[in-house]
Amino acid sequence: MNSPFLNRRKAAPFLFFLKHYLFWVLVFFVQRLVFVLYYCDSFSKAGSTRLVQSFAYGLRLDLSMAGYFAVIPLLLFIVQQFTKAAFFRKTVRIYTWVLLMVTVLISGGDLGIYENWGVKLNYRAVSMLAHPAEAMETSKSAPLSLLFMIMLAEIIIAGFLYRLVLSRMNMPTGKSTGNERISYAAQLITIAGLIFLSIRGGWQQIPINESTAYFSSFPVANHAAVNTAWHLSSSFLKNRFSGQKNMYTYLPEREATERVNDLYGTGGGDSTLLVLTQQRPNIVFIQLESFTADVIAELGGDTGVAPNISKLVKEGILFTDIYASGVRTDQGIIAMLSGFPAQPQTNLVNQPEKIEHLPFLSLALKNENYHNAFYYGGELGFGRFNTIAYRAGFDRIVGLKDFSDAGLFNKWGADDKSLFDKYIKEMQHPAEPFFSYIITSSSHEPFTVPMPTVFEGSSRNEQFKNACYFTDRSLGAFFEAAKQTGWYKNTLFVLAADHGHHLPRDRRFNEPARYHIPLLLFGEVLKADYRGKKIGGTGSQTDIAPTLLKQLQVKDTAFKWGNDLLNPGRKAFAFYTFDDGFGWLSAKDTLIFDNRAKRLMYPSEGVAGLQSDSILTTGKAYLQLLYDAFLKY
Structure with missing residues (x-):
């Protein structure tokens, strides 16, 4: 009975991060559901089975994104243990709502561009904001009023989930006892390891990537499974380093060159029609x-x-x-x-x-x-x-x-x-x-x-x-x-x-x-x-x-x-x-x-x-x- 996980106060850090993950997974579930309902005509061709599968295949990326979101609260809680000022709950509340607003905007932007572009919201789309007038005119082809109402509904639902899952968590301050601090330290090490694993997607050799969410020959089913915030973040990182490394190295350079050069040969002789x-x-x-x-x-x-x-x-x-x-x-x-x-x-x-x-x-x-x-x-x-x-x-x-x-x-x-x-x-x-x-x-x-x-x-x-x-x-x-x-x-x-x-x-x-x-x-x-x-x-x-x-x-x-x-x-x-x-x-x-x-x-x-x-x-x-x-x- 002395286990810290059987004592709610002593197990508070572990329970908080468990519920923090649950909150974000539920938010991503709602956003994926909105995507599926918004493009229900496309899913009518893919079938109901693939619809359900998109939720299952998307879970690992959801957990990975939730892991990234959990890093800051983890660092804040560690700092909290060395001060008597009770800032953790208020700071995490603000942090969570800021992230929530950002993810809702990303979700709405994704709905807006997908019909025309056929892709998830990405670096190329966001880079259009450098030209706000043109971006605004492009967006006018989308039903902005409907998208605004959808984003508002997502915020309301997320607010309800926040109150249900996170708002009542009673996180202790720096006044905790010595035994509690030992318990917290053990839990924080465990939590840090779990966050790392969730971000990485597991112990496998290669860290998680979007191919994990691809399971169907119907692109819309794969795109529904891909976490939009994860995809946008990945797109930014790839473009940030796109000028430094070839992301598409498949063959030895000599073989690749021979194959491509052969595409521009004419079989000898110049038989151009001069018109x-x-x-x-x-x-x-x-x-x-x-x-x-x-x-x-x-x-x-x-x-x-x-x-x-x-x-x-x-x-x-x-x-x-x-x-x-x-x-x-x-x-x-x-x-x-x-x-x-x-x-x-x-x-x-x-x-x-x-x-x-x-x-x-x-x-x-x-x-x-x-x-x-x-x-x-x-x-x-x-x-x-x-x-x-x-x-x-x-x-x-x-x-x-x-x-x-x-x-x-x-x-x-x-x-x-x-x-x-x-x-x-x-x-x-x-x-x-x-x-x-x-x-x-x-x-x-x-x-x-x-x-x-x-x-x-x-x-x-x-x-x-x-x-x-x-x-x-x-x-x-x-x-x-x-x-x-x-x-x-x-x-x-x-x-x-x-x-x-x-x-x-x-x-x-x-x-x-x-x-x-x-x-x-x-x-x-x-x-x-x-x-x-x-x-x-x-x-x-x-x-x-x-x-x-x-x-x-x-x-x-x-x-x-x-x-x-x-x-x-x-x-x-x-x-x-x-x-x-x-x-x-x-x-x-x-x-x-x-x-x-x-x-x-x-x-x-x-x-x-x-x-x-x-x-x-x-x-x-x-x-x-x-x-x-x-x-x-």
Whole structure:
């Protein structure tokens, strides 16, 4: 009967930390339940069994996060034993409520971004807070009132749990007796060991990581299991050290290099199709915001969303199997202007010093006496467009500040009609040859555009299609106006999307169709034999710059991550990245690999064979060398 664990006063430290763990596990249970209920439609496909499993598989990460939260109370209790001031209970109460508010905000932010991004709240999403205006506009696509009510409900429930579990704990002060202090010391050593084990996830050789929570081929079930606070903390730490160590070292460097170099061979000889009537045409490159292939009828998308692009297809060259490198605009612009693929977990544009080392299509053209101009209707600080534009050698850089008299604005700045009108107005008598890079924005969330509704309905799908229709209509007016200029007949127009979108067909965050985008060449400088042609063969945004330079017969070996799309002898493939994984596409193969779970998401492990193993090894080699290049920039 002298055991300290049978005496409530003597066992107070152990009981407190036991209940502290219980409190946080219950809080995380509530937040996971909210996630499951909020995305119940996704779980209807995954099934009720996986729903229950997500709670079970998530428990270890919950305990790990609770362990991190318990470190400060442990240190405070140790200090309490050496002073008579009774500060422990009050300090821990404040500490707990601060953490609670933070975790509730994290939970709400996770709900808000998951639908659009298909990933848990991460470093990349939080880094957008450096641009509060753009972050606010992105958030407007989410039901903020509902999210606020959910977070309020979580706080109320957590408050009830706090009163039920922790508030009545009577922790002793420094006035404890000698025997009690011996008991406390023994318990604190035990508690410290248990906290360490819970943080580490057990005695196993490798500390716990998120793959522990991955158990299903349904991403939403895995994401529900992953503790959001743990994931965000891990994401911050990984990005903090992302510039120091390659997180994706799979193969010996020589083997990885041989595999990747083989991807850019042409089998000997140069059989490029030269499709232009002149060697130095003007080039107008139009980067289309979120223009997924799902809104382009000729690519199997919904009909009637982009009728003007359909008209251009009849007179241009449409590449039918092109894929975005990543999921964000700043990834797309780097892939298309620099030919450098997107990286998982981190983003090259967040480290401006690396931008200085990139090649740029505009710089290569400037060396050929092209006059460069950059047009964007929004704030140039978003996505570090200003940093990119200046480094890329653009002579004229237009942003939101230049549209004070535009008249019509969307939530991101000047709407696409105003953007194109300004371009035409300023380009009446330009010096030739010129290269212009135009970035649209009206088809970005929250999809508010200055035109009558075309696609009736209140769902996000209809709103998205209306916004795309407005951009397409603005494009139609732009080309009609461009035809009246003296430079039109000498100009090659390039239209490509910065990335795909989960709308309007509710694409999953990692499926290839979400990355499928249009790439169209158009203009009177195209040879007659190639007008109206559709060219297949899997390709990527990173192939665009090398392809254009090849057509201009400009030799530039700096674009090492791209193939010539008009060379029939090229290796046709596409590589794209998501939160912490990649997809690999070719004419015969499709592969999706989740690096966090360390396994194939497609094809499933039961279906994957020797061919999949070889492709996976090549994909890993590609990611390894890509990240090596990222680190060296």
